[in-house]
Amino acid sequence: MAFWLLKSEPDTWSWDDQVRKGTEPWTGVRNHQAAGFLRAMQAGDMAFFYHSRSGREIVGIVEITGGARPDPTDPMHRFVCVDVTARRALCHPVTLLVLKSDPFFSDMLLLRQPCLSVMPVEARHWKAVCQLGETEP
């Protein structure tokens, strides 16, 4: 089982939207590096739900419930989507600022590559963020 992080602009698709809907295809990724990570995802993997732009914090945990398939919103049929199901919220959102302030997180891709919207998360970082957010890993 692998760990990931998915970014979404809360104005477009927020954690509350995800919780309300339950399961939703994660569509619209148009970056090849991010798409490569989507292709590597398997059902049962877990991912942080991150609010980008106006949010800039990890707010919840989702499970990948369906592996990569063609993104129906891509007319060129070049990109893929996965199915994402809301699992639990973090009791306390973990902000980008907090992660940047702790050297333990300094080599997270989230900090290394700010414009990447889908990325893997190391198990040690996963556990630490869960502790900060006061939720089970």
Added chain:
DNA sequence: GCCAACGTTGGC
């Protein structure tokens, strides 16, 4: 094969 233009993304 170089490189400028363009598109996507998200921190600031």
Added chain:
DNA sequence: GCCAACGTTGGC
């Protein structure tokens, strides 16, 4: 809203 980072595209 601006711009930097990164990848892709196409003229030459």
